Amino acid sequence: MTKKVFVQTFGCQMNVADSSEMLDALALRGAQETADIDDADVILVNTCTVREHAEHKAVSYLGRLEKWKAARSGRVIIFAGCAAQRLGEKLKKSYQFLDIVAGAKGIENFGGVLDESGLFGTERGGDIIKKSAVTDFVTVMRGCDFKCSYCIVPSVRGPVKCLPPQEILARVKTLAERGVKEIVLLGQTVNAYKYETTDFADLLEAAAAVPGVLRVRFMSPHPLYMTPKLIEVIKNNPKIAKHVHLPAQSGSDKILKDMKRGYDGKMLLDTINALKAAGILVSTDIIIGYPGETEEDFNDTLKLVDAARFSFAYCFKFSPRAGTCAALKNAVSDKDVVKRLDILLNKVKGYAAAAYDRAVGTKQEVLVETPYKGRASGNLWVKFPAKQASGNIVTVLIKKSDGTLLYSE
Numbered sequence: 519m520t521k522k523v524f525v526q527t528f529g530c531q532m533n534v535a536d537s538s539e540m541l542d543a544l545a546l547r548g549a550q551e552t553a554d555i556d557d558a559d560v561i562l563v564n565t566c567t568v569r570e571h572a573e574h575k576a577v578s579y580l581g582r583l584e585k586w587k588a589a590r591s592g593r594v595i596i597f598a599g600c601a602a603q604r605l606g607e608k609l610k611k612s613y614q615f616l617d618i619v620a621g622a623k624g625i626e627n628f629g630g631v632l633d634e635s636g637l638f639g640t641e642r643g644g645d646i647i648k649k650s651a652v653t654d655f656v657t658v659m660r661g662c663d664f665k666c667s668y669c670i671v672p673s674v675r676g677p678v679k680c681l682p683p684q685e686i687l688a689r690v691k692t693l694a695e696r697g698v699k700e701i702v703l704l705g706q707t708v709n710a711y712k713y714e715t716t717d718f719a720d721l722l723e724a725a726a727a728v729p730g731v732l733r734v735r736f737m738s739p740h741p742l743y744m745t746p747k748l749i750e751v752i753k754n755n756p757k758i759a760k761h762v763h764l765p766a767q768s769g770s771d772k773i774l775k776d777m778k779r780g781y782d783g784k785m786l787l788d789t790i791n792a793l794k795a796a797g798i799l800v801s802t803d804i805i806i807g808y809p810g811e812t813e814e815d816f817n818d819t820l821k822l823v824d825a826a827r828f829s830f831a832y833c834f835k836f837s838p839r840a841g842t843c844a845a846l847k848n849a850v851s852d853k854d855v856v857k858r859l860d861i862l863l864n865k866v867k868g869y870a871a872a873a874y875d876r877a878v879g880t881k882q883e884v885l886v887e888t889p890y891k892g893r894a895s896g897n898l899w900v901k902f903p904a905k906q907a908s909g910n911i912v913t914v915l916i917k918k919s920d921g922t923l924l925y926s927e
């Protein structure tokens with residue numbers, strides 16, 4: 519009998535991509551996805567541990583599944599991903615109803631884990647789950663070789679392992695054949711990708727050349743690997759989105775050094791300016807309240823934001839993670855963090871609105887995601903006055919902006 523799988527994914531796009539791969543492994547063993555948890559025989563919980571809050575959320579979700587499991591015999595619970603990697607098999611002691619723990623480092627062998635459990639059929643040949651989303655994600659590398667002082671990812675995902683280009687492009691082709699129009703290539707430091715003679719710029723062009731692919735994006739790049747070759751490729755290839763989400767984290771040289779990011783404020787701004795000069799919109803991530811951050815350091819971050827005029831920025835309050843160096847250092851007071859975050863958010867909002875306003879009067883190529891909305895190449899949202907077919911790229915004239923949305927003719 520076909521098992522029905524309900525998937526609950528927490529965390530980043532890497533996890534969304536991992537869930538999709540795990541679903542394929544389940545589908546090969548005769549399972550099919552369902553959107554209805556009550557109808558499901560299997561729950562796959564894919565978890566995140568980047569912030570303590572995220573891990574608590576995943577574990578408390580697991581706790582609530584005891585009743586779900588007891589409601590029908592034969593139900594299976596799989597706890598996967600980064601929190602599963604960090605907490606490991608000891609989870610099974612506290613949650614005895616849990617069947618399978620599959621850590622993020624072992625995603626490639628997820629099929630083997632299912633087979634070893636004996637809970638799934640060993641017959642092959644079940645239909646791969648058909649998806650028709652406009653956008654889907656493809657992992658090109660796993661793990662990270664950096665050791666940023668605040669980050670738990672290298673310890674849960676391990677060192678970098680790049681997948682062979684043939685494997686990546688086969689996955690892109692499969693998704694394109696399923697009707698996916700926009701591919702997002704994923705890796706913790708995606709632009710550090712290197713497999714034999716293929717670098718990330720080569721991979722990006724090859725993905726854009728796959729028949730049926732209308733647009734390619736990527737995340738998350740590291741500023742150190744934003745090479746002139748890569749910037750040229752993004753600039754010149756019409757299928758590659760003119761947007762880069764480049765995590766800055768701070769504008770203070772002192773804090774960047776302490777974070778072990780590998781660049782200083784000037785190197786970062788030079789890279790941002792090179793991207794902008796190539797017509798590419800740049801958004802970012804910023805951490806506020808990193809231990810030891812003074813008013814002067816915070817002002818350096820504000821100066822970076824003024825100079826870079828990011829089209830968007832995710833601003834995070836520093837979250838200490840056990841097992842990272844930064845967790846051991848003196849925290850900035852909550853009062854200062856809240857005040858700084860407020861100032862930063864206002865500034866960031868102003869520049870994001872300006873990015874939208876600057877697009878008024880221009881023609882934009884927009885990938886239609888829902889009948890009345892789509893995303894321009896620079897990752898700005900556009901609303902249409904009339905219904906459009908999802909998955910098409912339409913060229914529209916932008917009539918006005920409200921600072922968070924563009925309105926087309």
Ligand code: SF4
Pocket residue numbers: 662663664665666669670671672706707740
């Ligand atoms: S580059 Fe730094 S922040 Fe990003 S995953 Fe690696 S260690 Fe974490």
